[in-house]
Amino acid sequence: MRLSVTSWSFPQLTLTEVAGLARTLGIGAVDVGYFYRSALSRDAILQDPEGEARRLHATLGGIRPANLYHLFGRTLAERNLAQPGTLKANLHDLHSVLLFAEAADIPTVFILPGIVNPGQSRRDAAQIATEALQAMLELPGARQRLCLEPHVHSWLESPDLVHRLIETTGMRIVLDPAHFLCLGYPQAEIDNLAPHAAHVHLRQARPGALQAKFAEGTINFPALFGTLREAGYDGYLALEAVHQDYMGTLHEDVLTETVRMRDAFRSWSAQDGAGAEGA
Template sequence: MKLSLTSWSMPSLTLTEAAAVSRALGIGAIEVSLFYRSGLNKGLILSDPDAAAAEIRALEMPVPNYYHLFGEGLTGRNLADTASLDENLRDFKQVMAFADAADIASVFVLPGIVNTGQSRMDALHASATALREMQAIAQDHRAQLCFEPHVQSFAESPDIVRRLVDDSGVGIALDYSHFACLGYRQEEIDPLAAHAVHVHLRQAKMGDLQAKFAQGTLNFPAMFATLRDAGYDGWLAIEPVHQDYMNTWYDDVLTEIVALRDCFHDWNGGTA
């Protein structure tokens, strides 16, 4: 397993600056999205994937993952909205072309929300249909597709997430914090490690999506071992944030990044 750093952890930095921080901290890989000063140009990705990829190649460092959002916020053109499927599939073809041109290992999307008139199961079935269609496109590309279960989506429990994996055939961008803040014990989340395509690291506790490293309840050495024993050998993206979502404004992001980096290095015998 190897560490990377999410560019959106540092919302005031450009992508080049965020990549420089990753280098300075000895992490040496950066993850990209559409958000904040480091955000990519969605219009360019969709209209000219090769041109958009040139910015990524210019970083001259591994870019393990791209986080794509089809619409605006959590609700816009979300995967559980059946009316958005055709538009999303059209865009996804361009997204995958961009990821391959930029040599990005994986792309993650959000599973969707409970839309007007839906139940959780309705949303699950709609999302699974969309993910199956996207997976059919992804099979012709090097980059892997995955989805991130998150707070405020329909996929807020390990059981529903496992059902979505089974129904769609698509793996997970696994972030324990989204389950821990809802009160799930770490051992209840652990079985999802077998389905991880990508992993995010952030400390959390019941009621708080993000907590200071010393004050959260996630046992990261145990998590690393669970992932290893499940056969995961991919990237671990360090992702403390400074943003409005779930009131994650109040931590020293750089201190939390270093704490997570050091925790992994200590568990890994002091090696990157």
């Protein structure tokens, strides 16, 4: 298992600066997306996947791209997976995004499951999104790279729903325990999703709070790291403390929380010969 930092954790830094910060922290990889000053250009990726891949590596200067967060629209709602009538356009875009990821050697691309749209039930949203995912997984490279992040305010908010989706589609997930734990699910139940993780987000949380200071949350990180190791996970652990106007995540010192999480993993991995951090 290896660490990365999410570029959207630092909204006032350019991507070059995020890469420099990662290097300073001794972390060899960055998760990239379409947000804030570090944003990649989605339009440019869709128009010239290979060219943008070359430009990304030049910008990162030796820091590896660990993951791409792809959003189909400008918001969580626009062109979301559960919205009827969006599949054709989303498949078209995702084809180019996967070409970009292959050219840039980005191991995983994550998308969101969609929301319960006006006039829908959760069951309606689940059916449309599931059909969309089944079609997306037929695209070249999708089985190797594509994954989905269950999150608060989506239709996919419980471990049980995630298991059902996995059974139907075979889709791998981005495991962010904070999204489940803040809704009251115990860590032991969340642990059962570890065998299906393609990418992992790390931040402290507690029931009722999507993000908390490291010392004030309830996620047992040594236990989580051990669970991932036992599940055979060998991918990136993305440090994802954020400063966003979303669910009260404006109040932590992001750099301090990033360092604390880095140190928690290093302390654990130093005692675990099979799970020592790589670049």
